[in-house]
Amino acid sequence: MRTVLMVAEKPSLAQSIAKILSKGSCSSRKGLNGACSVHDYTGSFMGQNVRFKMTSVCGHVMSLDFTGKYNNWDKVDPAELFSKAPTEKKEANPKLNMVKFLQVEAKGCDYVVLWLDCDKEGENICFEVLDAIQPVMNKLYGNERTVYRAKFSSITDTDIWNAMNRLGEPNKNEALSVDARQELDLRIGCAFTRFQTKYFQGKYGNLDSSLISFGPCQTPTLGFCVERHDKIQSFKPETYWVIQAKVFKGKESPITLDWDRVRVFDREIGQMFVNMTKTGREALVESVSKKEKAKQRPLALNTVEMLRVASSALGMGPQHTMQIAERLYTQGYISYPRTETTHYPENFDLKGTLRQQANNSNWAETVKALLSEGINRPRKGADAGDHPPITPMRSASESELGSDGWRLYEYITRHFIATVSHDCKYLQTTITFRIGTEGFSCTGKALISAGFTEIMPWQGIPLEEALPACEKGDAFTVDEIKLLEKQTSPPDYLTEAELITLMEKHGIGTDASIPVHINNICQRNYVTVENGRKLKPTNLGIVLVHGYYKIDVELVLPTIRSAVEKQLNLIALGKANYHQVLQHTLDIFKRKFHYFVDSIAGNVLMPTVLYAKPSRLHCSHCDETYSLPQNGAIKLYKELKCPLDEFELVLWTSGSRGKSYPLCPYCFSNPPFRDMKKGMGCNECTHPSCPHSLNSLGIGQCVECETGVLVFDPNSGPKWRMACNKCNVVVHFFEQAYKVQVSQDSCESCEASLVMVDFHKARSPLAEGETQHTGCVFCDTVFQDLVELKHATMRHPMHRGGGARRGRGRGRGRRPGGRGNPKKPKDKMAALAAYFV
DNA sequence: GCAAGGTC
Numbered sequence: 001m002r003t004v005l006m007v008a009e010k011p012s013l014a015q016s017i018a019k020i021l022s023k024g025s026c027s028s029r030k031g032l033n034g035a036c037s038v039h040d041y042t043g044s045f046m047g048q049n050v051r052f053k054m055t056s057v058c059g060h061v062m063s064l065d066f067t068g069k070y071n072n073w074d075k076v077d078p079a080e081l082f083s084k085a086p087t088e089k090k091e092a093n094p095k096l097n098m099v100k101f102l103q104v105e106a107k108g109c110d111y112v113v114l115w116l117d118c119d120k121e122g123e124n125i126c127f128e129v130l131d132a133i134q135p136v137m138n139k140l141y142g143n144e145r146t147v148y149r150a151k152f153s154s155i156t157d158t159d160i161w162n163a164m165n166r167l168g169e170p171n172k173n174e175a176l177s178v179d180a181r182q183e184l185d186l187r188i189g190c191a192f193t194r195f196q197t198k199y200f201q202g203k204y205g206n207l208d209s210s211l212i213s214f215g216p217c218q219t220p221t222l223g224f225c226v227e228r229h230d231k232i233q234s235f236k237p238e239t240y241w242v243i244q245a246k247v248f249k250g251k252e253s254p255i256t257l258d259w260d261r262v263r264v265f266d267r268e269i270g271q272m273f274v275n276m277t278k279t280g281r282e283a284l285v286e287s288v289s290k291k292e293k294a295k296q297r298p299l300a301l302n303t304v305e306m307l308r309v310a311s312s313a314l315g316m317g318p319q320h321t322m323q324i325a326e327r328l329y330t331q332g333y334i335s336y337p338r339t340e341t342t343h344y345p346e347n348f349d350l351k352g353t354l355r356q357q358a359n360n361s362n363w364a365e366t367v368k369a370l371l372s373e374g375i376n377r378p379r380k381g382a383d384a385g386d387h388p389p390i391t392p393m394r395s396a397s398e399s400e401l402g403s404d405g406w407r408l409y410e411y412i413t414r415h416f417i418a419t420v421s422h423d424c425k426y427l428q429t430t431i432t433f434r435i436g437t438e439g440f441s442c443t444g445k446a447l448i449s450a451g452f453t454e455i456m457p458w459q460g461i462p463l464e465e466a467l468p469a470c471e472k473g474d475a476f477t478v479d480e481i482k483l484l485e486k487q488t489s490p491p492d493y494l495t496e497a498e499l500i501t502l503m504e505k506h507g508i509g510t511d512a513s514i515p516v517h518i519n520n521i522c523q524r525n526y527v528t529v530e531n532g533r534k535l536k537p538t539n540l541g542i543v544l545v546h547g548y549y550k551i552d553v554e555l556v557l558p559t560i561r562s563a564v565e566k567q568l569n570l571i572a573l574g575k576a577n578y579h580q581v582l583q584h585t586l587d588i589f590k591r592k593f594h595y596f597v598d599s600i601a602g603n604v605l606m607p608t609v610l611y612a613k614p615s616r617l618h619c620s621h622c623d624e625t626y627s628l629p630q631n632g633a634i635k636l637y638k639e640l641k642c643p644l645d646e647f648e649l650v651l652w653t654s655g656s657r658g659k660s661y662p663l664c665p666y667c668f669s670n671p672p673f674r675d676m677k678k679g680m681g682c683n684e685c686t687h688p689s690c691p692h693s694l695n696s697l698g699i700g701q702c703v704e705c706e707t708g709v710l711v712f713d714p715n716s717g718p719k720w721r722m723a724c725n726k727c728n729v730v731v732h733f734f735e736q737a738y739k740v741q742v743s744q745d746s747c748e749s750c751e752a753s754l755v756m757v758d759f760h761k762a763r764s765p766l767a768e769g770e771t772q773h774t775g776c777v778f779c780d781t782v783f784q785d786l787v788e789l790k791h792a793t794m795r796h797p798m799h800r801g802g803g804a805r806r807g808r809g810r811g812r813g814r815r816p817g818g819r820g821n822p823k824k825p826k827d828k829m830a831a832l833a834a835y836f837v
Numbered sequence: 838g839c840a841a842g843g844t845c
Binding site: 009010011035057058059060061063064066071073078081092093096117121122124125178181182184185186187188189190191192193194197210211213214215216217218326330338509510512513516517 | 838839840841842843844845
């Protein structure tokens with residue numbers, strides 16, 4: 001009797017398929033590696049009676065790596081990894097002894113049927129299996145075919161039998177496209193990773209990570225997190241105005257209406273609409289509409305959706321979730337947890353699965369009601385042809401599963417029950433009003449039937465106060481019309497759930513590898529997981545991505561993967577040659593690599609990597625260390641640069657309410673002008689035109705110390721202040737002002753720079769509704785009450801001796817050149833001369 | 838020590 005070897009991708013599938021094909025009559029034994037089983041039975045194959053041996057591998061048999069010496073980081077230039085370095089296939093998991101196991105089982109077999117997953121990876125594993133077993137299989141005489149491929153789209157009796165009756169052959173082109181993907185990922189990933197790691201290690205002592213990895217999936221994953229960080233950093237809040245209208249009828253309590261125009265970005269326009277609204281004495285009901293609406297029951301659960309909910313609702317990370325799911329699966333509580341499918345197979349036993357939960361006290365009532373009243377047909381989802389959706393396989397209790405195990409099981413079960421429940425139905429009532437010339441509306445929702453939200457209460461329609469009964473033409477009393485000032489707010493850091501959605505959308509990773517990539521960027525210290533599982537990039541992560549932005553943005557864009565996959569698909573379809581595509585893509589990345597290497601040395605990204613304490617910077621370009629002011633926080637200053645040396649400015653801050661000033665790390669150690677000393681920031685810099693310099697932001701002599709100048713802090717709003725650049729004096733002024741600027745002009749009395757202030761119209765403390773004023777913070781009577789000079793000892797010439805200001809009207813002014821470091825040098829030519837020294 | 842993809 002001839003023997004047919006059959007191989008599936010994983011042990012669980014070998015068992016399911018053997019059970020179907022043997023009609024439950026197979027005998028099973030463990031293989032020599034302990035992980036795989038072999039299921040034996042007899043049956044008919046190509047018209048003959050044969051012995052079947054159904055077994056499996058565990059994913060890929062082989063994995064690609066460089067040959068021996070090319071794994072030595074110290075002896076190989078990473079550039080060689082693009083072409084020169086040879087690769088070889090090694091056993092993916094030596095412990096499993098997969099090749100040996102397959103050969104033992106294949107010895108003496110006449111035919112092989114490949115039951116690997118029906119995707120490109122599965123096609124590739126087909127050839128890995130064939131490479132292992134063909135040398136030991138029986139050789140048949142003549143041209144009889146010995147290799148067959150089963151193509152199935154779900155693990156159901158019909159589908160498996162159909163596949164068995166229509167055997168095809170493995171697709172070499174699809175397998176080759178995976179070979180190409182493996183080689184590209186290996187060569188590109190390792191070359192960049194080795195180069196980056198060695199480069200940073202050589203320049204920095206204590207980086208947060210000893211491995212600075214790069215990969216076509218992990219790097220765009222990090223890119224998403226940094227992109228959001230940049231959006232938050234560059235966000236400028238915008239003020240807008242909305243009309244808040246409250247109306248009531250009879251003795252009922254007032255309801256708040258939504259304005260049809262939603263919001264406007266100009267206060268005057270807003271006020272105009274308020275006035276137009278106020279021309280109406282009453283709110284007239286223009287229409288009342290009632291609509292029955294439904295919130296759809298969920299689709300059957302797949303892996304990515306499970307990971308999203310586990311992260312956002314259960315606070316469990318994807319890696320952890322998959323470990324728990326794996327355990328629940330091997331213990332028989334849930335079905336196979338890695339699937340893209342959201343559609344139940346036609347013969348799926350929905351009722352049987354539901355019945356198992358009928359005595360579970362957590363949801364017994366809902367389940368019993370569904371069983372007696374009849375379940376609802378699940379929504380039509382997508383069948384990816386891999387595994388059925390994730391469902392519970394038997395009832396369980398919290399005590400047997402452990403905390404996280406139970407929480408995940410509970411969610412999976414509730415989700416399953418929800419998919420066979422009815423939609424949630426509610427009545428939506430919308431009333432539209434007209435007050436004066438403006439339109440308003442309000443909407444209320446009333447529950448008709450909870451449907452699936454009974455078992456998923458967190459999805460329920462929020463309870464709202466019922467709207468008053470009314471009809472077209474009714475008049476409501478206007479309780480209040482108000483113009484509210486609001487501000488647009490910045491987005492928050494990316495949540496893990498949002499990141500998963502982005503990765504899925506851009507095809508970064510697969511259901512099985514998404515958790516790995518997210519875990520990678522955490523473990524490499526590129527991001528940290530904050531409260532609410534939000535991903536906040538670290539300084540290292542930000543610097544890396546900004547570096548890619550500056551050198552070659554394609555290295556971090558999500559399109560880097562899809563562009564390559566487009567090429568690979570051509571191989572799979574037989575439209576492009578494997579070697580040509582591989583060579584072409586490697587050439588492109590080799591060029592990118594050399595450009596990256598050439599650019600990185602001169603790139604400003606380097607001096608922004610900070611050492612831990614004591615704070616200092618290290619520049620890789622000139623291999624120099626730069627000191628920084630201590631006892632405060634240092635961060636990048638909006639990526640602004642010093643006009644003298646192109647160094648990126650950093651901002652020193654002493655605390656949340658304290659002093660802050662920008663500084664150039666180079667000038668701090670190498671004073672640019674004769675009248676400057678080491679250790680000075682931009683607030684002491686005499687550059688004639690730089691917008692951050694003492695010249696541009698200095699206002700007047702310090703009110704306490706002899707030599708200091710009060711310098712405006714443009715980052716201090718809305719609690720605006722100026723701080724002395726020598727001593728600790730901080731002067732608060734113009735609180736809540738919208739804009740404060742230092743003018744080019746000086747006070748005629750004291751020579752202090754004039755200050756221009758803009759207030760919001762609603763908040764302006766100026767007389768007669770004025771919103772703008774320019775004047776001297778020391779002498780101007782309009783500003784008198786808006787500047788908190790009172791706590792400081794009055795050393796300013798205008799204040800010395802108390803009555804000076806009121807006594808003489810015009811001050812004595814500053815003694816020319818009298819006090820150490822003068823404020824703004826009057827003679828711009830002198831300043832320019834200093835610039836060129 | 839490196840990638841991404843399978844799976845245990």
